[in-house]
Amino acid sequence: GQQLNQSPQSMFIQEGEDVSMNCTSSSIFNTWLWYKQDPGEGPVLLIALYKAGELTSNGRLTAQFGITRKDSFLNISASIPSDVGIYFCAPGGGTYKYIFGTGTRLKVLA
Amino acid sequence: DAGVIQSPRHEVTEMGQEVTLRCKPISGHNSLFWYRQTMMRGLELLIYFNNNVPIDDSGMPEDRFSAKMPNASFSTLKIQPSEPRDSAVYFCASWSGGYNEQFFGPGTRLTVL
Numbered sequence: 475g476q477q478l479n480q481s482p483q484s485m486f487i488q489e490g491e492d493v494s495m496n497c498t499s500s501s502i503f504n505t506w507l508w509y510k511q512d513p514g515e516g517p518v519l520l521i522a523l524y525k526a527g528e529l530t531s532n533g534r535l536t537a538q539f540g541i542t543r544k545d546s547f548l549n550i551s552a553s554i555p556s557d558v559g560i561y562f563c564a565p566g567g568g569t570y571k572y573i574f575g576t577g578t579r580l581k582v583l584a
Numbered sequence: 585d586a587g588v589i590q591s592p593r594h595e596v597t598e599m600g601q602e603v604t605l606r607c608k609p610i611s612g613h614n615s616l617f618w619y620r621q622t623m624m625r626g627l628e629l630l631i632y633f634n635n636n637v638p639i640d641d642s643g644m645p646e647d648r649f650s651a652k653m654p655n656a657s658f659s660t661l662k663i664q665p666s667e668p669r670d671s672a673v674y675f676c677a678s679w680s681g682g683y684n685e686q687f688f689g690p691g692t693r694l695t696v697l
Contacts, residue, residue, distance in 0.1 A: 505683045516588075516675050516688025517627075524683065562627065567683035572617055572629045572640075 478563055478575035486581045493550040495578040497563030505566035506539050506546040509574075512559045517574075521548070522566070555582050588689035590676050596695045602664040605692045608657055609678030617686065618651055618661050619675040627675075633659065666696045 480497045487493055497506070505524055509517035521532050523539035523546060530537050536549045546563055563575040589608040597603055609616045618630040631641040633653045641651070648667070653659040663670055673693050677686040 507685055509685070514690075516677070516691050517686075518688070519685035522683075522685065564686075566685065571615075571679065571686075572619075572632055574627045576626050 478565070478573060480561075480563060480575040480578050482578060483576070484579035484581070486583060487553055489553060489555060489582055489584050491553055493553055493557070493580065494547065495549075495561060495580075496545060496547045497575045498545045499565070500544070501565075501570075502543040503565035503570065504543070504568070506537070507564045507566040508535075508537050508546070508548050509562045509564060510559050511562065511577075517560075517562055520561075550580075553580075553582050555584055558582050588676055588678050588687050590674075590689035590692050592692060593690060594693045594695075596697065597666055598697050599667055600665045601696075602662065603666045603670075603694060603696075605661040605674050605676075605694070607659045607661075607676030607689060609659070609676070610680075610687055611657065613678035613680045613687070614656070615679040615681065616653060616659050617675075617677040617679065618659070619677065621673045621675060621691070630661070630674075663694075666694075668696045670694060671696050 478499050507522050508520045510520050511517040521537040526543045527541050528539040534551045538547045560577045560579050562577050591606045615634050617632040621627045629643045631651045636653045651661045673691045675691045677688045679686045
């Protein structure tokens with residue numbers, strides 16, 4: 475079946491550092507969604523990307539839709555303790571509406 | 585809207601017992617998904633409904649698992665009999681279609697002893 479590989483799988487960073495993570499697929503997608511799951515909660519949408527090459531920001535978050543349409547990147551600047559959680563990518567919509575990436579688990583050290 | 589509502593939030597049961605998880609989707613959303621999350625396997629789709637009809641149940645592990653959606657505002661996931669390997673967090677999500685995001689409930693943490 476379809477797989478979305480995320481890297482890194484997990485990371486520990488110091489508060490204030492920037493974070494980068496990515497998501498790759500063997501298929502081309504028209505939409506990329508990035509979700510965050512706080513401990514003890516369900517995933518919540520952070521950013522949506524709808525166009526190849528698109529760069530979108532939401533506060534300290536910046537996400538990019540890869541030009542090949544097979545990957546996407548998420549950056550978090552100046553991390554803070556509440557950034558801890560699991561970050562998922564998902565292609566969104568169509569026949570892939572329920573596929574999620576393997577997740578990147580982020581832990582921030584104060 | 586209150587968002588997706590799941591109950592119970594936590595369930596501890598003994599092996600062999602029946603477990604029923606409940607979900608109320610967001611009003612007006614016509615698709616509902618049940619997921620299971622574990623450390624080993626991540627977020628796995630179990631089944632999804634569109635307009636109350638099961639569309640894809642290929643992720644349901646085995647016959648011990650069943651799901652129903654008797655109306656647009658309620659769904660259940662039942663495990664009978666439960667086994668320790670069923671221990672996980674079970675999420676329900678609803679979706680309004682198109683390229684919109686899914687809205688997840690808070691999950692039910694199931695522990696089978």
